[in-house]
Each structure stands twice: as C-alpha cells, then as structure tokens.
Amino acid sequence: MIKVLKPGLQTTVQDNGRNGYYALGMPPSGAMDKFSFLAANLLVGNDENAAVLEATYLGPELEFQTDAVIAIAGGEFPPKVNGQCVPLWTTLAIREGDVLSFDFVKQGARVYIAVAGGIEVPVKMGSRSTYTLCGIGGFEGRALQKGDVLAIGERTGPSPVEGTAVPVYLRMKFSKSNEIRVVMGLCSYRLTEEARRKFLSIDWTVTPDANRVGYRFKGEPLDFVPRKQPFGAGSDPSNVTDLGYPIGSIQVPSGIEPIALLHDAVTGGGYVTIATIISTDLNKMGQIKSNETVRFVEVTLDEAIEARKELNAKLDEIKQIIS
Amino acid sequence: MAEQKTSSTRYELGGDEFIFVELSESMNLEAMFKGMAITNGLAEEKLDGIMDICPGNASYMIRLNPEVIHPQEVIEKLKKLEASTTDYENIAIESRVIDVPVLFEDPWTHEALMRFRKNHQDPDSTDLEYCARINGFDSKQDLIRSIVDYPFLVSMVGFVPGLPFTFQLTSQEKQIEVPKYVTPRTFTPERAFGFGGAFAVIYPVQGAGGYQLFGTAAAPILDVQQQLPDFKESMVFPRQGDILRYRDVDRDEYDSIRQEVEAGTFRYKTEELSFTPGEVMSDPQAFAEKVMRRLYHD
Missing domain, CATH: 3.30.1360.40 (Gyrase A; domain 2)
Known part of the structure; x- marks a missing residue:
C-alpha cells in the first residue's frame, strides 16, 4: 500500500487510456505524455498499460507501506527518498516506510511515478485512467487527496535490476519555446490566407488555462473568410454546425485565443477547428507549462506517420537497453 | 447524375x-x-x-x-x-420515442444565467426572453410552446459523455435558431436544458457551456453508477436516431420525478418506433405528429 501524505497539485491515476467510447462523448483520458509513462512502466517491468500516477506542476509526498520497485520519468521534478536525492528515469528500490517526495519542478509539467505491479484501482470501461469531469476511473474518480491509501497490483514479471536507467539521449527534452507539429485541415477553409500564415508563424503563449482538457493560447486574432453563416451553426463567424473534435485539434472561438484539446477533450462542439497536433507531439504538449511558448509547424500526413515510427523506434531502443 | x-x-x-x-x-x-x-x-x-x-x-x-x-x-x-x-432514405432505423420532462424557467439555470449576464448578447433580459424576441415570438411562453409542440431527433452525442444534440422535427421556417453565448460560461448546472444554433441539448454534468439556458431536465441522461433501470446497459442514455419529446412540467411534477430518481425507480416513458429517413424528410411535421400519437395515445 502507498499512503498519500501530500497530494501535490493534481495527481491522478492514469494508464494508456479508455479507448473506444468517443462516440458516447467519452474522451480517452490516459497519460498526457505517453512516452515518459511507457518508459516509467518499462523501468519497473510492468505491462505497458499498467496504471501509474501522473503529477502536474507539483509532485506528491508518498509513504510506502511495503517494499516496492519504482521508477519516475517525465518532467524534471527532482525526486527524493527520505530526503535524499534519487535519479529520474531509473529503476529504484524502495523499503517499507520510505517516503518519496519532490523538489520544485525545474523543467516540464508532468511526472510519472510507476510502481512494479501497477496502481491497483478498478477497471472502468477497459481502463484505470481517471476522468475527473464525470468522476470515472482512477482512485474514486478524482485527483488524490491527503490520507488516500493506494493498493499495488500483482506483478506480471520480474523488474529490471536497481539502477537500470534510460540513457540521457533517449529522455524527454524540454524548452521554454517549443515547436509543435500539426496537420492543417478540419475546417481550416474558414481561415483567411493571412490568418493561416499568422497561425503558423507567430509564437503562441500558453495561458494559465492549461489542463488535461486542453491548453488555451494567447497571440494575435485570426480572421475568417466572410460568409453567410450556414443554418444551424450560430451567428459568430467562428461558429460551425456542431461537429466532432479530434484529440489534439485546435479550435479558435471568436478568432481569439486558440484552444488545443488534449486527452480529457470535449469530444465535439460548435467552434471552428483548423488543425490537429500530430499524436507524437501530444507527449511534448503535455510537458509544456503556462507562459511557455509554442510555434505550430505544418507537416504532411506522411511526416506525421514517420514521426510516429521514430517514436516507436526510440521506445524499442529503450526496451532493448532495459531487458 | x-x-x-x-x-x-x-x-x-x-x-x-x-x-x-x-x-x-x-x-x-x-x-x-x-x-x-x-x-x-x-x-x-x-x-x-x-x-x-x-x-x-x-x-x-x-x-x-x-x-x-x-x-x-x-x-x-x-x-x-x-x-x-x-x-439511405429507405433504410429502416430502429428508434425509441422518449418523453423528457423539463422544468422551464427553473431557479437553477436562472441563477446561472444571471451570474453570466456579461457573457451574453443581451445582458438586460433573460436567455428565454432574448431568444423569444429574436425568433419573432410575442412572449417566452410562445417560445416554450414551440419547443414542446414538436419532438426532436438526437443527431449527435458528444461534447461530454451523454450530451444529446437534438434537432427539431418541423419545417425549417418553424425551427428556432439562436446564437451561443458571446463568451462561454464557466458554470452550467447539471441537467440544464440549453439551446444553441438549431440544437437543443441537455448538459449531463455541471461544467462549462455556451448554449442559451431555458430550463432543467428532471431526470438524468448520464448515470455513471448505472443505478437507474434505463442505464443498466450503458451509463449514457440517448443514442443517435432517438426521438426526444421535451414536455414542460410544473414544479410539483419535477419534484416528484426527482424523488423517483433518488429512489432509483425512475424510468423514461419510452416507445419503440421503426422509421425511414424518407418518411421524416418528406414531411417532418406529419412524422412529428405520428411520433406524438405513438408516445401518448397509441
């Protein structure tokens, strides 16, 4: 068992996501940075879909009431065991009574804490991921609170030896200014040529309104091609007849402050969507903080699929090194 | 061709x-x-x-x-x-016709819409008053009557789990069309009945929203715990192709439905109906009348 001494800012149980229910309006949830999530699970010998803890901006303080093997990967949240610094991206042995805590975040936005055996919570619609809006999955459908006690699941195999690490060149990299690759499309025909150019050329600043549902950006207004609004859409030029929103899609309500939807996305609505972040770069997006900047870079579908292959190759390399 | x-x-x-x-x-x-x-x-x-x-x-x-x-x-x-x-006009759709009780001008959405007046096109009136005026109705009662007169088809489920987008089965001249809020609200009460574009919706859970607020549905459309009999197979009740008839109820009926929901005994009044798109599209009004008969008289 793991006792929560301090919950951090927003710490939830997440796995690979609740896939297959989008048509009901149910987003997948799941780890925002799947790369770090997978690396953490691999470092403790877990199944790739095992549930972990995802902490945002401020790490939790956890007391282990049993011996355990853990790994922490993702943002640079310096971890400590009983006050002593321990490394990130590394297999760690924990003794009964040890307390895991974190220093203030240096880089990145989210850190993943994997425990050999996984965090044991009930499976809801095929997943252990927390979806807080409806109180589904995870630990009682909510973020962790002080005093919660988490169970650890049965191990499915042996863990790598203590000290096994993901080499530095394979770890997530962070920056205050970022390039995020997008495929233009959806309803981008609504943008004027100038707005389209502007969208792809200015630095967008992440506002404080940035969470698992989506990130809102500040930059410059984007203009739409004038038209008589179609029946059913609503009168604002940014309104469309309500439609589905892909995960990673970027919408521009009223032409100001674009919003990128992430893993707890609203699945549809009536604002014009203009581009979609490629699946590979959702990991990076989940590690960007408020006040950092993003430049959206247009890529083709082939380039997006190539990026996916490169990411999988990187994960295969980590598997090779760890096993 | x-x-x-x-x-x-x-x-x-x-x-x-x-x-x-x-x-x-x-x-x-x-x-x-x-x-x-x-x-x-x-x-x-x-x-x-x-x-x-x-x-x-x-x-x-x-x-x-x-x-x-x-x-x-x-x-x-x-x-x-x-x-x-x-x-596709001749493909049979196995649908359900469902009676959905709504308390219009309820205290909860009224409190919410008054709180977000500065997000609205017309801060000096209520959402119902504003929408009645821009759709050419003499009063908000006339707007409510036009909503309850003809049923709505569930055309999409989404935004959040279970939210039905519904489109009224009547001629386009009679359809109501309203703008969304100028800036979305950060709060909408659970089960709020809203209208945006040409769609009526019920918000399953409390949260953000930009639709005009007219009332509150008495019964849930999402039951995460799956305690009510209508939710045994899925926590989400509405399905695309279902037909919802919003019925205005008074506070007494609303309260008694709430008690049934709390007791876990509430069931939607539902009738099965098989129809073809051709039947609906050729004369939506006649089809709507057939739906009303099926639900309340047959």
Whole structure:
C-alpha cells in the first residue's frame, strides 16, 4: 500500500487510456505524455498499460507501506527518498516506510511515478485512467487527496535490476519555446490566407488555462473568410454546425485565443477547428507549462506517420537497453 | 447524375489518428441520415484498426490506429461507402420515442444565467426572453410552446459523455435558431436544458457551456453508477436516431420525478418506433405528429 501524505497539485491515476467510447462523448483520458509513462512502466517491468500516477506542476509526498520497485520519468521534478536525492528515469528500490517526495519542478509539467505491479484501482470501461469531469476511473474518480491509501497490483514479471536507467539521449527534452507539429485541415477553409500564415508563424503563449482538457493560447486574432453563416451553426463567424473534435485539434472561438484539446477533450462542439497536433507531439504538449511558448509547424500526413515510427523506434531502443 | 452530391463532401485529416468528414456545412436531416448510413456501413465492415466511429450532426469522425490501417486507405473506403449509399432514405432505423420532462424557467439555470449576464448578447433580459424576441415570438411562453409542440431527433452525442444534440422535427421556417453565448460560461448546472444554433441539448454534468439556458431536465441522461433501470446497459442514455419529446412540467411534477430518481425507480416513458429517413424528410411535421400519437395515445 502507498499512503498519500501530500497530494501535490493534481495527481491522478492514469494508464494508456479508455479507448473506444468517443462516440458516447467519452474522451480517452490516459497519460498526457505517453512516452515518459511507457518508459516509467518499462523501468519497473510492468505491462505497458499498467496504471501509474501522473503529477502536474507539483509532485506528491508518498509513504510506502511495503517494499516496492519504482521508477519516475517525465518532467524534471527532482525526486527524493527520505530526503535524499534519487535519479529520474531509473529503476529504484524502495523499503517499507520510505517516503518519496519532490523538489520544485525545474523543467516540464508532468511526472510519472510507476510502481512494479501497477496502481491497483478498478477497471472502468477497459481502463484505470481517471476522468475527473464525470468522476470515472482512477482512485474514486478524482485527483488524490491527503490520507488516500493506494493498493499495488500483482506483478506480471520480474523488474529490471536497481539502477537500470534510460540513457540521457533517449529522455524527454524540454524548452521554454517549443515547436509543435500539426496537420492543417478540419475546417481550416474558414481561415483567411493571412490568418493561416499568422497561425503558423507567430509564437503562441500558453495561458494559465492549461489542463488535461486542453491548453488555451494567447497571440494575435485570426480572421475568417466572410460568409453567410450556414443554418444551424450560430451567428459568430467562428461558429460551425456542431461537429466532432479530434484529440489534439485546435479550435479558435471568436478568432481569439486558440484552444488545443488534449486527452480529457470535449469530444465535439460548435467552434471552428483548423488543425490537429500530430499524436507524437501530444507527449511534448503535455510537458509544456503556462507562459511557455509554442510555434505550430505544418507537416504532411506522411511526416506525421514517420514521426510516429521514430517514436516507436526510440521506445524499442529503450526496451532493448532495459531487458 | 443530378442526384450525386459527393463533390460537396469534404474529407479531412485530423492529424494521424482522425478523419473528419463534413457532409454539409449547414444542418439538415439529409446530411445527418446519410452520415448515419455511412457510419453504420463502416461499422458493419469491422475493419481492423478502426477505434471509434462518431456520427455527428452534418458530419462524422473516425479514430484509427495508423500502425494498423493507413488513414488514406480509410478515406478511400469512406468515399466508396458514400458513393454506394444511395438509398439511405429507405433504410429502416430502429428508434425509441422518449418523453423528457423539463422544468422551464427553473431557479437553477436562472441563477446561472444571471451570474453570466456579461457573457451574453443581451445582458438586460433573460436567455428565454432574448431568444423569444429574436425568433419573432410575442412572449417566452410562445417560445416554450414551440419547443414542446414538436419532438426532436438526437443527431449527435458528444461534447461530454451523454450530451444529446437534438434537432427539431418541423419545417425549417418553424425551427428556432439562436446564437451561443458571446463568451462561454464557466458554470452550467447539471441537467440544464440549453439551446444553441438549431440544437437543443441537455448538459449531463455541471461544467462549462455556451448554449442559451431555458430550463432543467428532471431526470438524468448520464448515470455513471448505472443505478437507474434505463442505464443498466450503458451509463449514457440517448443514442443517435432517438426521438426526444421535451414536455414542460410544473414544479410539483419535477419534484416528484426527482424523488423517483433518488429512489432509483425512475424510468423514461419510452416507445419503440421503426422509421425511414424518407418518411421524416418528406414531411417532418406529419412524422412529428405520428411520433406524438405513438408516445401518448397509441
């Protein structure tokens, strides 16, 4: 068992996501940075879909009431065991009574804490991921609170030896200014040529309104091609007849402050969507903080699929090194 | 062929995992039923790598795993399906007709809409008063009457789990159309009955929202714990193709329904109905009258 001494800012149980229910309006949830999530699970010998803890901006303080093997990967949240610094991206042995805590975040936005055996919570619609809006999955459908006690699941195999690490060149990299690759499309025909150019050329600043549902950006207004609004859409030029929103899609309500939807996305609505972040770069997006900047870079579908292959190759390399 | 309208359909990529298909920029029953037929056709093919099939109002969306199936391959498949979907007007839809009790001008949405007056087009009136005026009604009572007179078809489920987008079965001249809030609210009460564009919705859970607020539904449409009998198979009640009749109830009836919900005994008054899109599109008003008879008299 793991006792929560301090919950951090927003710490939830997440796995690979609740896939297959989008048509009901149910987003997948799941780890925002799947790369770090997978690396953490691999470092403790877990199944790739095992549930972990995802902490945002401020790490939790956890007391282990049993011996355990853990790994922490993702943002640079310096971890400590009983006050002593321990490394990130590394297999760690924990003794009964040890307390895991974190220093203030240096880089990145989210850190993943994997425990050999996984965090044991009930499976809801095929997943252990927390979806807080409806109180589904995870630990009682909510973020962790002080005093919660988490169970650890049965191990499915042996863990790598203590000290096994993901080499530095394979770890997530962070920056205050970022390039995020997008495929233009959806309803981008609504943008004027100038707005389209502007969208792809200015630095967008992440506002404080940035969470698992989506990130809102500040930059410059984007203009739409004038038209008589179609029946059913609503009168604002940014309104469309309500439609589905892909995960990673970027919408521009009223032409100001674009919003990128992430893993707890609203699945549809009536604002014009203009581009979609490629699946590979959702990991990076989940590690960007408020006040950092993003430049959206247009890529083709082939380039997006190539990026996916490169990411999988990187994960295969980590598997090779760890096993 | 004059009938062929494939040229107006737009096939768009949503990154490497999504395909978005817009059948029409405006809302109409033809686009909705056609999308329904195409997405049903795709579901029947049970292709490996298709993760989600999400029918929408006048569009639809597919989520896929590009490691298993290439998005371009799926687009080609969808174009073929569209071309072969010629007699969707005659496909039988197994639907349910459902009585949905709503308390209009309730205290909870009233409190919420007053709190967000500065987000609204007309801060000096209520949402009902404003929407009645811009749709040419003499009073808000007339607007309410026009909502409850004809039933609504569930054209899409989404935004949050279980939220039904519903489109009124009447001629376009009689349909109500309203703008969304200028700036969305950060708070909407659970079960709020809202209107935006040409769609009436019920918000399943408390949260953000931009639709005009007219009332509160007495019974839930999402039951995460699956305690009510209507939710045994799915925590989400509405399905695309269902027909909802919003019925105005008074506070006493609202309260007694709430008690049934709390006691776990509430069931929606529901009748099965099989219909074809052709039947609806040729005369929506006559079809609506048939629905009302089926629900309350047959």
